[in-house]
Amino acid sequence: MTSDPGLRQRKKMRTRQALIEGALRLFAEKGYDQTTVAEIAATADIATRTFFSYFDSKDDIVFFDDRSRLERAVEIIGERQPGEPVADLMRRVIDQSVFADTDSELARKVGPARTRLIASVPALQARELHLLFDIQLQLTEALHLACPELDLVEAAAAVGSLVGAIKVVVAACQKRGNRPEQTYKAVQRATDIAIDGLNSLPRPA
Amino acid sequence: MTSDPGLRQRKKMRTRQALIEGALRLFAEKGYDQTTVAEIAATADIATRTFFSYFDSKDDIVFFDDRSRLERAVEIIGERQPGEPVADLMRRVIDQSVFADTDSELARKVGPARTRLIASVPALQARELHLLFDIQLQLTEALHLACPELDLVEAAAAVGSLVGAIKVVVAACQKRGNRPEQTYKAVQRATDIAIDGLNSLPRPA
DNA sequence: TGCAAAACGTCAATGAATGCAAAATTACAT
DNA sequence: ATGTAATTTTGCATTCATTGACGTTTTGCA
Numbered sequence: 296m297t298s299d300p301g302l303r304q305r306k307k308m309r310t311r312q313a314l315i316e317g318a319l320r321l322f323a324e325k326g327y328d329q330t331t332v333a334e335i336a337a338t339a340d341i342a343t344r345t346f347f348s349y350f351d352s353k354d355d356i357v358f359f360d361d362r363s364r365l366e367r368a369v370e371i372i373g374e375r376q377p378g379e380p381v382a383d384l385m386r387r388v389i390d391q392s393v394f395a396d397t398d399s400e401l402a403r404k405v406g407p408a409r410t411r412l413i414a415s416v417p418a419l420q421a422r423e424l425h426l427l428f429d430i431q432l433q434l435t436e437a438l439h440l441a442c443p444e445l446d447l448v449e450a451a452a453a454v455g456s457l458v459g460a461i462k463v464v465v466a467a468c469q470k471r472g473n474r475p476e477q478t479y480k481a482v483q484r485a486t487d488i489a490i491d492g493l494n495s496l497p498r499p500a
Numbered sequence: 501m502t503s504d505p506g507l508r509q510r511k512k513m514r515t516r517q518a519l520i521e522g523a524l525r526l527f528a529e530k531g532y533d534q535t536t537v538a539e540i541a542a543t544a545d546i547a548t549r550t551f552f553s554y555f556d557s558k559d560d561i562v563f564f565d566d567r568s569r570l571e572r573a574v575e576i577i578g579e580r581q582p583g584e585p586v587a588d589l590m591r592r593v594i595d596q597s598v599f600a601d602t603d604s605e606l607a608r609k610v611g612p613a614r615t616r617l618i619a620s621v622p623a624l625q626a627r628e629l630h631l632l633f634d635i636q637l638q639l640t641e642a643l644h645l646a647c648p649e650l651d652l653v654e655a656a657a658a659v660g661s662l663v664g665a666i667k668v669v670v671a672a673c674q675k676r677g678n679r680p681e682q683t684y685k686a687v688q689r690a691t692d693i694a695i696d697g698l699n700s701l702p703r704p705a
Numbered sequence: 706t707g708c709a710a711a712a713c714g715t716c717a718a719t720g721a722a723t724g725c726a727a728a729a730t731t732a733c734a735t
Numbered sequence: 736a737t738g739t740a741a742t743t744t745t746g747c748a749t750t751c752a753t754t755g756a757c758g759t760t761t762t763g764c765a
Contacts, residue, residue: 421629448673451668451686460660464653466633481656484653485653485661489660491698493590494695
């Protein structure tokens with residue numbers, strides 16, 4: 296089932312790839328709003344109408360590797376060692392799915408540019424948050440399944456607090472203009488705080 | 501400055517109010533996607549073009565009271581008692597700004613219907629998450645200011661983990677079809693988990 | 706009263722997104 | 736190889752949100 300790509304599938308994949316690369320290039324060159332779907336379609340030599348059979352919307356193309364990231368994360372949760380503390384498990388999930396480049400070369404290639412792009416276009420921010428939210432719900436289910444000792448609410452709280460802390464911290468860092476190195480450290484700390492809880496925060500002097 | 505509504509302001513407010521009520525009524529009657537901006541504008545007797553001087557977009561109208569909710573929250577943070585633990589402060593913020601009906605009658609009136617509406621329209625979900633995200637960044641700043649012992653990263657992690665936990669838990673509850681009563685309990689637990697940390701979760705058997 | 710600013714409205718245009726039916730392409734069995 | 740069925744692609748028309756330019760009406764105030 297997984298083999299046998301077939302001409303049709305191969306062609307589709309090539310077109311998809313071309314669309315992604317063309318779109319990201321155009322977005323970088325002229326900006327997201329200034330790039331039309333028609334122009335994107337042109338870079339892959341397909342009709343404008345056909346674009347929408349590859350992606351549901353113009354903004355979807357930016358998040359082409361979200362699904363594989365999610366799958367990776369679910370996989371990691373599924374491979375949990377019996378008895379492994381939830382906190383440890385979640386640390387691995389963060390490390391290996393949020394930061395690792397899942398979609399091979401393409402993802403790595405566009406990485407930083409894409410981050411900047413999303414941050415600068417409100418429509419993309421909204422889309423990203425929506426996708427991320429959906430991802431969290433699926434992670435919640437996966438976690439609940441992999442950890443029978445957690446009920447659904449506990450699993451949801453675990454996922455939500457961890458992801459929420461990281462997301463807001465990253466945004467705060469970007470807003471302040473931190474260097475990636477500092478941001479990375481901040482993420483570590485956010486993870487620690489979510490795992491240890493707000494009570495672990497410094498006490499008033 | 502805050503007084504002296506003036507004919508102009510009063511008129512604007514009345515129009516705004518009419519737009520909100522008309523829009524929510526139409527959304528309830530025919531659904532969000534089936535309602536055009538032109539129809540909404542008609543309920544308040546203004547031109548379609550003019551709608552956009554009241555709200556930036558069609559979806560914005562659903563979140564008419566977000567700003568006042570945020571202001572309430574920032575206010576509560578600002579009134580922090582010196583020495584009050586961050587955890588206690590954040591509990592109050594959640595209780596009094598997320599759950600209280602800030603925008604008086606209107607908010608209470610549309611409350612449950614609006615929640616259902618948002619949950620059923622992807623575009624509104626995305627918009628809500630985006631607004632909520634922005635709110636979190638502002639809360640982070642406010643918290644950082646009110647609690648000098650917290651650096652920006654700690655403040656962001658505190659806000660993010662708490663809000664993130666609650667949001668995901670609420671969604672998980674809705675998805676499963678919990679009754680509001682149960683959802684409320686779940687929110688309490690989510691708050692506890694975010695405050696106490698993932699380490700407070702049950703250990704594997 | 707009369708002027709300047711604020712609101713409002715008209716008109717036109719752009720561009721995303723979708724439905725539909727015809728045309729082109731690919732897969733597959735004979 | 737050939738015909739047929741299944742899948743994709745495409746062109747076309749349409750709807751609708753959103754925006755810019757510009758003229759008109761209201762309102763606030765000197």
